[in-house]
Amino acid sequence: MKIKVGFGFDVHQLKAGHPFILGGVHLDHHKGAFGHSDADVLVHAICDALLGAANLGDIGHHFKNTDEQWRGISSLILLKECVKMLKEKGFSINNIDAMLCLEAPKINPHVPAMKKHIALAMNIDEEDISIKATTNETMGFIGREEGVVAYAVCLIQKER
Template identity: 80%
Template structure:
């Protein structure tokens, strides 16, 4: 059996009175992530981890932020498309471990729904999806609520 590990990172600006989608969940907050798609920082980091592990480049290569096809699209669709690319190469997902870094809102109450959304999108067990969150202790652009960051690692396998 062959296994590979991937790492993903994503960051998005936060803007007042903008939708805030993380892990396919719409969060109530006075600010939201801004980007070409729905700016779901968590799913973007997971896509990059998966694509990188399979040596399939990154999310920007496959879903360009200049392509109107992807404008405002749900990142759940981008995740499904990324998994399809892996499947075409014979890869299966073992697990995902992700970390969000933002000051607010609190993420912990939303983690089960995020895990459910991801598990359904990529057809793996919720038990194979770990999501954690931390603040930046009010330091830097994250601490000033100017941006949100996500990191993800994954294990993929074949044969």
């Protein structure tokens, strides 16, 4: 059995008048993430972790922000495509561990719904997904609510 680890990172600006989507869940907040797709930093970090573990490049390589077919698209669709690419290379996904860094809103009440959406998109158990959140203690662009950051690691495997 071959086991591989992947790491993903994503960051998006927060701007008034934009929806705030994290883990496929629309959060009620006065600012939202700005980007070409739905700017779901959590899902983007997971995509990069998966793609990296399978040596498939990164999310920007497969879903260019200059391609209009991806404008406004749900990042869960991108995640499904990433999972499909892994399966085509013979990999299965063991688990995901993700961390969000933002000042507000509070994430904990939304974690079960996020896990449900991500698990459905990846066709894995919710128990194989961990989502945590922290603040930046009001420091820097995160502390000023100018942006949101997500980190993710994954473990994938394939039979030799």
